[in-house]
Amino acid sequence: MHGTPHIVSDVMTHTVASIGRRANFKEIVQLMEQWRVSALPVLEGEGRVIGVVSEADLLPKEEFRDRDPDRFTQLQRLSDLAKAGAVTAEELMTDPAVTVRANATLAQAARIMAHAKVKRLPVVDDVGLLEGVVSRGDLLKVFLRDDEEIAEEVRREVVSYLFHAPLSPIRVQVQDGVVTLAGRVRDTSLVPVAARLVRAVEGVVDVEFELTGPSEQQVR
Numbered sequence: 001m002h003g004t005p006h007i008v009s010d011v012m013t014h015t016v017a018s019i020g021r022r023a024n025f026k027e028i029v030q031l032m033e034q035w036r037v038s039a040l041p042v043l044e045g046e047g048r049v050i051g052v053v054s055e056a057d058l059l060p061k062e063e064f065r066d067r068d069p070d071r072f073t074q075l076q077r078l079s080d081l082a083k084a085g086a087v088t089a090e091e092l093m094t095d096p097a098v099t100v101r102a103n104a105t106l107a108q109a110a111r112i113m114a115h116a117k118v119k120r121l122p123v124v125d126d127v128g129l130l131e132g133v134v135s136r137g138d139l140l141k142v143f144l145r146d147d148e149e150i151a152e153e154v155r156r157e158v159v160s161y162l163f164h165a166p167l168s169p170i171r172v173q174v175q176d177g178v179v180t181l182a183g184r185v186r187d188t189s190l191v192p193v194a195a196r197l198v199r200a201v202e203g204v205v206d207v208e209f210e211l212t213g214p215s216e217q218q219v220r
Contacts (some may be wrong), residue, residue: 051093144202
C-alpha cells in the first residue's frame with residue numbers, strides 16, 4: 001500500500017485571528033464577529049498558544065446577566081459562574097489549549113476534536129507556536145474529492161493489492177463517494193479486508209460489494 005493520507009497542514013487555515021491574554025470581552029466578541037469564527041487562540045510571547053476562548057466561554061455572561069443563580073447552580077457550575085464575571089481573555093480562556101500538530105492525519109485531528117468536544121483546533125509547532133487553525137469544516141474537505149480520483153486510488157491501493165489474479169476483472173465504480181466493487185474473486189474471505197481498506201481511502205462515504213467467488217466448475 002502506497003497511499004498517503006492527507007494531513008492537517010493540507011487543509012488548515014494559515015491566516016488566523018488571535019488575541020493576547022489581556023484582550024477584553026468586547027474586543028473578543030468583535031474579533032469573532034469580524035473573522036466569523038467561534039473560537040480564538042490566546043497567545044503570549046513569540047506566539048505560543050496558552051489557551052482558547054470560545055463562544056461557550058462567553059455565553060455564561062449572557063446566561064446569568066439577569067438572574068442570581070440558586071444554591072444548586074452555584075455548586076454545579078462554578079466555572080461558568082466565574083466566567084460570567086470575567087472580563088479578559090486570561091479569565092475567560094480554557095487552558096491548557098487542546099491543540100494539534102500540522103503533520104497529524106485528518107483522522108487523528110477528528111478524534112481529538114470529538115474527544116475534546118471542540119469545533120476548532122489551533123495548529124502548533126514543536127514548541128507550541130501557532131501555525132494555523134483547523135476546523136470541522138476543513139476536515140470534511142476530503143469528501144469533496146472527485147469520484148474518479150477515489151476510484152483510481154481504490155484500484156491502485158486496494159484491488160491490485162488484495163486481488164492479484166481475479167477470475168474476472170474487478171470493476172470499481174464510485175458515485176457520490178459510494179464505492180462499488182464488482183467481479184469474481186478467488187477468495188471471498190478477503191471481502192471484509194477490502195471493506196476496511198476502501199473505507200480508509202479519504203473521501204469514501206460508503207462501500208458496496210458485488211463480488212462473487214469461484215463457480216463449481218472453476219473450483220474443480
